[in-house]
Amino acid sequence: MKEIQGISPQMVYAVWRRHADVWVRTWRTNLLPPLVEPILYLLGFGFGVGAYINEMGGVSYVEYIAPSILAISMMFGAFFEATYSAFVRMYYQKTWQAIAATPASASDVLVAELLWATTKSVTNATLMTTAILSVGYVVNQPLISMQGAVLMPIVAIPIGLMFAGMGLILTSYTSSIDWFNIPFFLFVNPMFILAGTFFPLSEFPPIAQNIAMCLPLTHAAIVTRTLAYGDGIENLIFSVTYITIMTVIMTYLGVKLCLRRIVT
């Protein structure tokens, strides 16, 4: 049992490379969304809606949402990959099954899924940061600090892993691809709007604030916001601890539960 599920770094890399190869093959379509989406958000909400808002959380509205959309893209990058895409590989393409007949183990496959989903988070963060910096340059208003920009791809690693682990937990459970719509509508989409992303949590009544503080995206957004503005780093302890603990629990459970599903 142990050996069937053991982890080998070379094998994890081989599986990760397979996913990366697929991504590279279709790079044109893959680059588009993380570059175009932030521009749309910044234009539509930041400059459009923002024109009617003096300031939010002490900054202009466009500056308020720039780090938010970074956190959101880190979440979506990993979460989507570990749910819909992983399910397609497991269930429709039987990629996992094909790999299980090689020296790679089921655990290798799952760890590679986590790392690949995290890679998507990191690439999304990198591309979006570039797009946000470019928009800032064009309008002559730096939307995020340079230090923040450099750190975004790095914080995308733990944030991506955390959401990848959650995704795998759902993948271990789902019986059909349509089922993912339920957690997306009941959990991911509400977070997208309510995790302090488009308006500060302080607008909420206290009980809603407490609930929001339990959501992973809230903490991801706190981290990206703090880094983007470059001050108050010392206040990050709580969010960093939250993300660290959640990452460990979610990735462990994700792998464990998926193993129970595929190694029978």
Place this chain on the structure above:
Amino acid sequence: MAPLILKNGAISAKSLTKNYGEFCAVNNVSLEIPKGICFGLLGPNGAGKTTMIQMIQASSPITNGKLEVLGMDTISESREIRKKIGVIPQEDNLDPDFSVRYNLLVYARYFGIELDEAKEKAEELLKKVELTDKADQEINNLSGGMKRRLIVARGMINEPELLILDEPTTGLDPQSRHSVWDQIRIFKNEGKTVLLTTHYMDEAEILCDQLAIMDSGRILIQGNPKELIKKTIGDDAAELVALSFGKDEETLNLIEKKCKLMKVSFSRVTDRIILYGKEIENIISEFNDEENLTDIIRRRATLEDVFLNLTGRQLRD
């Protein structure tokens, strides 16, 4: 304690059991497959063949007993085993995102084969299964037969010692079927071992040196196909076909009675009675002029007769 298992066997199972929760898929199976032969695992759906194969390819843990493949333990040395075997699965699990050639290259990577070597090996294998022309095609542009040949090639990328094929020719046209058979024969000729499951009895008879028929998680019978036929039902068979459905029930009943009386083994199927063994001529001579019989077909007994006799005609899920 001395090891109970033969050193030079390809696959060796001792009291092998596999449970899925309450359900027992493989029940206390012992099996010795020597190296260098083609071994067939036959049985109706749900017999436990695929479960056996998954345990042998060391990707599904065994519940009880002991299972060694190429002298290695499937639990503690699963990676080593998978390094030395080639698996051709029942379903198409090629990578639709890659070309024909790239499917082989990506698969080679899982075996730690260097890219240059993998490229060479891929060309060689594509030539072998006659897919060189299609090397740069997308998987979705391949026919079912081509996909299957590519899966066979993929299963050989690591130069395995043991090739495991799960229903390798299901749904193939005769040309592709023969191409897959050729690959199996060539592989076996190199002194390597083949394990295959199939629902086609002719395929098993043609390819397998030895086979086992499984049902409900147990092995019912095992041996060389020709000897199995001889031993269980004899060389000859005859089918006595009734003129019409239902109406000639009486005639068939009469034949059945006679068979029981003369202890001739038989099997009754809708419009006919199939007789087996040496004594069939005695029955035939008696009913030769029976006008309610349209046809009397004398033929050789086949593995299919053995299979149906052992596992019954009841449909399985």
